[in-house]
Amino acid sequence: MPVAPLHALVYQSQATRPLEASDLDMLLLDARINNELANVTGALIYGNQQFVQYLEGTRADVEQIYARITRASQHHRLEILEQGRVDARRFQRWHMGFADAPQGVVQQLSQAQWQRERPWVEDESSTSRGLSRLLAFWKEEAVLSR
Numbered sequence: 001m002p003v004a005p006l007h008a009l010v011y012q013s014q015a016t017r018p019l020e021a022s023d024l025d026m027l028l029l030d031a032r033i034n035n036e037l038a039n040v041t042g043a044l045i046y047g048n049q050q051f052v053q054y055l056e057g058t059r060a061d062v063e064q065i066y067a068r069i070t071r072a073s074q075h076h077r078l079e080i081l082e083q084g085r086v087d088a089r090r091f092q093r094w095h096m097g098f099a100d101a102p103q104g105v106v107q108q109l110s111q112a113q114w115q116r117e118r119p120w121v122e123d124e125s126s127t128s129r130g131l132s133r134l135l136a137f138w139k140e141e142a143v144l145s146r
């Protein structure tokens with residue numbers, strides 16, 4: 001059977017209330033179990049009551065997880081920043097990596113340019129600015145804090 005192509009989706013949203021560490025722990029526990037079953041990987045960045053989340057997997061799996069995410073009560077005003085085909089996973093090891101980000105970082109991510117001029121492929125040169133920033137932040141600063 002041919003391997004289904006990989007798809008990635010990035011969205012931002014706003015928390016409906018300030019979230020405590022314990023709220024985030026519960027959310028991540030639930031998300032990781034579910035993502036593992038669906039073979040979806042990615043990263044969640046939270047700061048200043050805003051989320052930016054990157055999801056990757058087959059298109060059907062990513063869409064199923066995203067549909068679930070849209071129903072969560074802890075956030076609202078979801079907005080897809082970018083989505084498309086990808087050649088490889090970028091968060092292979094993370095069923096949902098998490099990073100608390102300084103306010104400025106989340107703002108930068110949410111205001112970055114996310115649309116690509118060319119299809120989303122592994123080649124760094126065709127990566128949108130938003131995605132480059134997210135990956136750079138993850139590489140340099142993010143540790144699995146939860």
Ligand SMILES: Cc1cc2nc3c(=O)[nH]c(=O)nc-3n(C[C@H](O)[C@H](O)[C@H](O)COP(=O)(O)O)c2cc1C
Nearest residue numbers: 027030031034035051065069071072073074075096
């Ligand atoms: C910011 C955010 C990210 C989430 N990420 C995922 C995810 O990656 N995978 C998943 O299955 N569910 C995800 N969820 C859903 C949660 O795991 C959980 O189902 C939801 O928060 C339940 O809350 P509720 O019962 O108060 O609506 C996410 C929810 C939020 C708010």
